[in-house]
Amino acid sequence: MAKDFRKEVEALRPYLVRYASIQLRGTDAVEDAVQETLLAALAAEATFAGRSNLRTWITGILKHKIIDVIRQSSRHRALDAVDGEESAEDFDALFDESGHWRDPPHAWPHPEDALQEKQFVAALEKCLAALPARTSQVFLMREHLGSETAEICKELGITSTHCWVLLYRARMALRACLEKGWLRK
């Protein structure tokens, strides 16, 4: 029984690495988070006791480890003016002088079948990877890990305005990237 559990947990490693890679930049950080998650999972076998889906349970552990890593790394980093990520002005070019869209957004078709959905997700992962590090971190903490904005600002030691600008940037960039990479393919 214990042996099977260990095997099942180990088998999830590639999935965990992929999961962490989208949210953390740098192989060391990913490897550390995954390793700690596997160890924590093995140590907590009794807690798990088949009460939920194993992958869901381990993903929950990994989410906490990822937040820990982000919290630690932001303590060691100079926080202002990272890659000029604090400005929303870069998107001014998308609008004309009176503030109208130069290229008005269209309604997107909902990905209907499994193949379309798969293509959409693949494009999304690519677009996420292309975001500047801090922008993508804030965005994924908010949208994937489901943190409140106030909590994210506190964790990363940034102002709420900065936080909000990063989220706006992430959404603008992802939308544009998806329109190019997914819709117009």
Next chain:
Amino acid sequence: MILRMGKISCKEASRLISQAMDERLSFGQRVKLRLHLVLCDACRNFSGNLLLVRRAVARLFEK
């Protein structure tokens, strides 16, 4: 006159649409945004695009 004062551009609307996904807007902001969205297809589409991205990101890795 009041409506005129309340008018916002697509650029401002796009920022409010994003902000509304993270926190409750002030009453004034909500009114301005709603008035804008009634009249503006492009910003309604923009908002729909962002919601699709939100749903997809939340579900990332689920399968």
